[in-house]
Amino acid sequence: MGSTSTRRDWILHLDLDQFIAGVELLRHPELRGRPVVVGGSGDPTQPRTVAATATYEAREHGIHSGTPLRTALRRCPDAVFLPTDPPAYEAASARVMAVLRDFPVRVEIWGWDEAFLGATTDDPETLAADLQRAVHTRTHLDCSIGIGDNKHQAKLASGLAKPAGIHRLTSDNWATVMNERPTHALWGIGARTAAKLAALGLHTVAQLAAADPADLAARFGPTNGPWYRYLALGKGEAEIVTTPWIPRGHSREITFQHDLTDRADIDHHLTTLAEHVTHDATTAGREITKVTVKVRTTPFQTRTRQSTLPAPTTDPATITRTALAILDRHDLTRPVRLLGVAVDYTMPPTTR
DNA sequence: TCTGGGGTCCTAGGACCC
DNA sequence: TCTGGGGTCCTAGGACCC
Numbered sequence: 001m002g003s004t005s006t007r008r009d010w011i012l013h014l015d016l017d018q019f020i021a022g023v024e025l026l027r028h029p030e031l032r033g034r035p036v037v038v039g040g041s042g043d044p045t046q047p048r049t050v051a052a053t054a055t056y057e058a059r060e061h062g063i064h065s066g067t068p069l070r071t072a073l074r075r076c077p078d079a080v081f082l083p084t085d086p087p088a089y090e091a092a093s094a095r096v097m098a099v100l101r102d103f104p105v106r107v108e109i110w111g112w113d114e115a116f117l118g119a120t121t122d123d124p125e126t127l128a129a130d131l132q133r134a135v136h137t138r139t140h141l142d143c144s145i146g147i148g149d150n151k152h153q154a155k156l157a158s159g160l161a162k163p164a165g166i167h168r169l170t171s172d173n174w175a176t177v178m179n180e181r182p183t184h185a186l187w188g189i190g191a192r193t194a195a196k197l198a199a200l201g202l203h204t205v206a207q208l209a210a211a212d213p214a215d216l217a218a219r220f221g222p223t224n225g226p227w228y229r230y231l232a233l234g235k236g237e238a239e240i241v242t243t244p245w246i247p248r249g250h251s252r253e254i255t256f257q258h259d260l261t262d263r264a265d266i267d268h269h270l271t272t273l274a275e276h277v278t279h280d281a282t283t284a285g286r287e288i289t290k291v292t293v294k295v296r297t298t299p300f301q302t303r304t305r306q307s308t309l310p311a312p313t314t315d316p317a318t319i320t321r322t323a324l325a326i327l328d329r330h331d332l333t334r335p336v337r338l339l340g341v342a343v344d345y346t347m348p349p350t351t352r
Numbered sequence: 353t354c355t356g357g358g359g360t361c362c363t364a365g366g367a368c369c370c
Numbered sequence: 371t372c373t374g375g376g377g378t379c380c381t382a383g384g385a386c387c388c
Contacts, residue, residue: 050355070353189386248361251359
């Protein structure tokens with residue numbers, strides 16, 4: 001078997017199907033088959049709260065991740081609403097990743113429900129099927145697996161494989177599968193960029209692949225422009241990095257159910273956020289180099305102001321004082337809907 | 353559809369220095 | 371004296387992703 005196949009390197013992308021909903025249905029098996037919406041504290045009457053995810057049954061009612069819970073309730077009064085439980089998702093994710101590490105593959109974790117795998121084999125489909133079976137047996141969660149020559153191809157392939165399937169997208173079938181799809185189908189081209197490309201007459205992947213890199217650079221910048229064409233050609237990063245990701249920064253933000261107008265109130269909430277972020281940084285053993293304060297006012301206008309610190313610090317009083325000083329540079333004449341504090345971390349030398 | 357929270361990277365313009 | 375360039379840092383915002 002496999003006498004005509006070549007043993008070579010592959011990139012696999014594993015994507016857990018409906019991860020959050022899947023974890024919740026394991027805890028609440030009686031809800032299987034019902035429309036379930038997960039988000040916020042699980043109270044669908046709360047304003048300014050959106051769905052983190054929705055089961056397929058809920059999606060049939062037009063409920064998706066990002067749908068306001070109050071809208072979801074209106075569209076499907078029979079839906080079950082559950083609060084989000086990040087520690088539970090963290091734990092389930094760790095169990096899945098442990099399964100992957102038992103295979104002879106290099107594992108690069110991409111968030112709770114995704115991982116890229118580097119494998120050397122003559123039969124990636126069999127490997128993928130073995131992975132799916134092991135994940136299901138040990139965690140009762142389903143996943144889709146994409147097979148490619150690089151991360152971009154593998155990522156798109158796992159999307160094509162859903163639900164619970166396996167799909168191979170390599171340079172051999174790239175043009176056949178992708179050429180007539182819209183540029184938005186590429187990983188890294190969103191609605192805004194797709195619209196700008198369309199304005200240049202570039203609607204499909206094939207059209208983008210044939211575009212002049214210099215024209216793209218002039219329109220989108222020296223890095224992004226040529227990169228878009230690169231994506232359209234099916235190229236991408238193929239290196240699996242197994243060392244843990246080192247975060248560049250950290251942030252906390254809060255949308256208030258009722259707008260803040262009292263300055264003392266605003267100061268108080270900003271102080272709490274700053275203390276929270278500093279505590280997170282200290283827990284992670286990181287130093288802070290820059291502070292950004294984000295303010296969203298009515299009508300949904302978002303502004304940021306930032307300050308680079310004279311020296312890296314972990315001192316809560318310094319961060320709080322800096323955040324309050326930055327807040328002074330914001331226009332606070334309109335009611336405040338959201339406050340956020342973000343910090344940049346010192347990066348250790350020679351990191352990627 | 354009255355619009356969350358947490359990330360990453362890129363760009364453009366200005367300041368400042370040589 | 372009308373006027374160089376390059377390099378780096380900083381800031382604000384845009385875009386994308388899950």
